[in-house]
Amino acid sequence: MGNIPPFEPIAVTGLGMATAQGLSPQESWQGITSAREVLRPWEGDLPQELSHIKVAQCPPLPRPWDLPPRLWNTLARTQQLVCICADEALSAANLPDNIPHRFSHKNRRAATPQISPVGCFLATTVCGMDRTEGYYAAYRRNPDAAPLDCLRRLQPYEILSLLTRRHHLTGPSYLNLTTCVGSAMAIGAACDAIHCGKIDVALAGGVDALCRLLISGFNSLRVVAADGCRPFDRDRPGITIGEGAALLVLESHEHARQRNAKPLGFIRGFAAACDAWHVTKPDPEGKFAGLAISRAIASAGLAPEQIDYLNAHGTGTRDNDAMEARTIRRVFGDEFEKLPPTSSTKRLTGHTFAAAGAIEAAICLQALAHGVLPPNAGSIEPDPECNLPLVTQAVTRPIQTAVSCNFAFGGNNTALVFSRGENS
């Protein structure tokens, strides 16, 4: 692997999270640790053949007080989800007044050299597709009578624009569309921008929302489990489609320390590598997935045996789970006792695509903060070929370090390393 440059710890000082389990980090965490079953058929418009598929849908989204109904009702669902999460994350971070955001007293002032700009690093896959679908269905009937509000949500950058305008985030902005690793990459990119000294604070994460294209598309690939996914199970039938968002407020360690912020945890390492193997399938050997995990752990200055918990990508497809288990055993050692306790939380949140990396980062941070390992829900009979130490039910165990892995279409692989303290 060569020399891996050290990764300066990045403090996570705020967290917003919306999943099928709840619209706050606390609600989501409670649902995840109690393995609450929330899967149900989608409430949106689907043809008969798809209407039985159970998905992980978020509860009804409350409208923020400052967004009038005439605007809120025309937003894409991804935009609504990030608004809720950004409010939660920035409010929790309690950023000082010299940082412009909508919870500070100086939020209406233009950025000046004295004011630190906040970067915004987001990821999405479906963008405003729920609105575009509606537009296109009407457009097919009569192009001139299609609802134009939907057109406003057509471009992916609209998600970013709404967030940066609403929260006065004047630093660098970044929108990643690399599907299931998108938000892990967005978090990594935010850390890089902080490391390079461009910014001190960033809002980073991802969002995806249910739409007909997503459900129909994955069904056309024949990878959807109609009754819910069973990660690492012998008879795993496929993925559960979900929606959600998570946003993290990231700060340079120095910045957080100077303002006496209490970090929820730290990001200690990040790496990405690409299989260059197949557009939809992972390389069965997982060579570059393993490289991403190893590099991330090494950049944190840790050894594999120092990792206390691993949140697996664990989509519940035959190909992903087999590759991932093989990769984990190669990185952490083939002896069962050496492997870190592992769980995939996708049965509980659904596979939220571009949001998955950020949601699972939030799960790792809460596992570190609460000293509880979340369960690998859905698996009835673990696949002996995977042979992983799966967390069958939530376990109370103080942990210091955690790794989250994500893999995506096109053989994109990422890994993030977290710790409870800056030097854990």
Added chain:
Amino acid sequence: MKHLLQLSGLGIYTDQFPRADTLAAALKPKSPAEASVKKHSALNGLIPPAGYKPSAELESQISSCDPVAHYAFYAIDQALHAEEFSSKQISFERMALVLLSGWGTMDSTMAYLESMFDADGRYASPLSFTRSINSSLASLAVIHFGIHGPCETLAHDSWPVAGPLERAVDILDCDHADAVIVCWTDQTSPIAMDMCRQAVTKLHRPEFKRFLDGPCGYGSVAMIFGRVESLNTGGVILDPQPTKAPVTRDEPWSMPLDFKPFATDNALCLAAAVMQRILNGNQPAPIYLCETAHHGQKRYLSIL
């Protein structure tokens, strides 16, 4: 040397300029006396050699891909054939790809929506679905070229040129890779153009007006960047303005980059400015580009 990018390869494939040298030819000084051999040899090192043709393997690979993937493949292939890049012998495990597109695989998305709405989706096309995924373009490119470093598909954000260049700087500075290919690619889409027509006429969105002004172009621009080890190494060095630094300088020569629906339009302006910088080698002043986002904020880029 932090926050600077050294250009080591350039590829262009657009409806107007099918190769990088065709853009260079359009920019060349009219009088032969003005052109120095040295200047042109510097440019020649950054673009594919004379007589370059895509390989038969590349041609056969792209025959089954979307048009927008063709453009990206052609441009990346040219950049990888540049002598300057070849001489560096960088491992493809240490190479990253940052791909940016305004409309991405719009045609495939529309094709999938058609198949989804037809017959209640009974014949929804998995191929169109796979291609409709924004990152499928970059995935095809890394598979074809064997790139194993980070591969990021970015959306057309406020600064389609400065944004991905700043990301390339971070990737290199944080040692995620030793070289970064930044590729901008776009295609025309009849339905997208019609939607833009409606956006201009009914929603008063002037940034889409370009679509009404004339025929739309298509294409791709690819650039390979490495770290700047020393300012004395020569070559073309790009300096995307760090966000924190206040911009106070007076630009001796500036090229405005206005927000356009196609990211590739702005990237083509950057490529032209880079070539201009080399062709005007005896002019000591750098070229400054100013990129204005649709909300009015600016980013500055210097070509040193």
